[in-house]
Amino acid sequence: MTTMKLKKHLLAIAVTAVALAAPGAAFAQNKVNLGVAIPAATHSFTAGIVWWANEAKKELEKANPDLKVTIKTAANAGEQANQLQDLATANKINALVIFPFESAALTKPVAQVKGKGVYVTVVDRGLTDTSAQDAYVSGDNTAFGKVPAEYIAKTLDGKGNIVALRGIATTLDNERMDAFNGVMKAYPDIKLLDAKYANWNRDDAFKVMQDYLTRFKQIDAVWAADDDMAIGVLKAIEQAKRDDIKIVFGGAGAKGMIKTLIDAKDPRIQANVSYSPKFIYDAIKMTAEARLKGEALPATTIIPSVLITKDNAKEFYFPDSPF
Template sequence: MKKIILLVLSLSLVLSLVACSKPAQAPEPEEPGTEAEAPNESEPAEGKKHKIGILAPAVTHGWVAAVAYHAEARAKELSDQIEYKIQTSNNAEEMTSQLDDLMTWGAEAIVAFPQWVGMEVPMQKALDAGIKIVNFDIEIDLDGVYRVSGDNEDMGVQGANYIVDKVGKDATVVILEVPSSGSVSELRKKGFVEKAKEIAPDLNIITYATQFTREDGLKDFADILTKNPKIDAVYSMDDETSIGVLQAIKEAGRTDIKVVTGGGGAQEYFKMMPENEDIWIQSALYSPVMVKDAVDVALKVLNGETVEQVKIIPTTIVDRDNYKDFLDENSPY
């Protein structure tokens, strides 16, 4: 009897040890799709928007105001794809500081309208950080910068053709350059001077410096008129400057000047074209709406699309013969 009891106890002990050593049962697998998959860091999170910064000069005249206006308008149109910040500055130092702010904000691309000399170093810093740069209008000698611009040099070429056609090959022409605008003035002057040498080598060219504002156009040209008793034409590079020039001519009572050119596409300037039959008022259309293309280029680059490094928009000449085709009551410029 004792042997039977001992045998039962031994069997119970063995079964107990086996039960204790049995591995824990694996949990039941969850239904497919119930566990979140690890994120793929190479793909942007759903709904992520690209960050694009916009740098423009502070408003000095209507054209610059229109650039900022159209850039922001395009950014708003693309609000389902991008976040944006737009900042305006009064000089190169302020724009440099704002560029640093946009880098800190996390801008992936910056659309810049750098009207001042000295922006090469800060822009190179942004490029080195992997930020895409799209310059509007201004040419900067840096590798990797995209640019959207009107054809500044051709504006000068067309200005020379226009003036020679209206006043002849031996006329006296005043060039109003704007050295502070960098490549814009340099290219427009280059186009004019080289074309003039080709088609009218006897043209008498006198050069003065001014600014892209009507106030400076008025003040500087009033002084120019006192120094030059005979002027046949004025190669002005900007509509705002030209508005000031025309006021100076009127106030001085001068009747010798037969052509005043311009550039940009100001509605006020267009409306002046038919008002004075004694002066051919011309503008080489250089629309601020082009900045929308610069914003588009920035987005395309960030999306990995292939785009041209430089996009040049052709020159259109506007004068009293066709100005009605370019009137736009909704234009801010």
């Protein structure tokens, strides 16, 4: 090869290398095969999770031809663990967004998928070993307890009797209750009469509230830390024909409660706190967009839980969602 031909050959290689490295090159974007593993729609909140996951798939695949999203729903932890293996081996995913059915039971299966080189984003229910994940996305459980406490204390002018209905005995529920109690410490004239578990279930909440109404002759406000529980609470109050309760504060922004706020249909329903199943949509979107760019998410992303009132309720109203 002559000196001139050699120079031209080297120049061609250099130009090719620059083109390959150019961020605007069409082939610089990664192809992302994203698996989504979530609980089945066994109650209204998880029905919302499934709905928002499918909304994310529809919108993101349309906008990104290099993205494929495969969604698996499971009725229990064992089924979800098996689905993870299918996603890794049959679907050959290179990214995973998982809302674990249970924390402990899913930690090892998720770790095995991560060990195959799959990028893992865990949503809401954390794993027992965080080394099994690349990123964690959740709602703000501290704010979920703090926001209702502040609203109730202010509305009662710092005095009165209140009762609380907790969810299930979990670290998530503890965070919420600790935050609620932390606010109430500043209001010595507000008495928390009792706080019992009602399992985020309207029937259990109905029974717990019946007990409260029998035992306590004066209740000024109820913190039912979930909108399903708030429905059970309202049913018990109506059945007992009690008119002393000024506030029933639920949580998570179920569409029925938000519509009640918008329409001002019940004077006891004055506010709510956001903790929408939409966070699965946000987690899928953030993960897909980051991986398409070859980037990683922050280790932890907390989606704010904020106060919802009649003034901003329309921003949190999703009538097509099952939740």
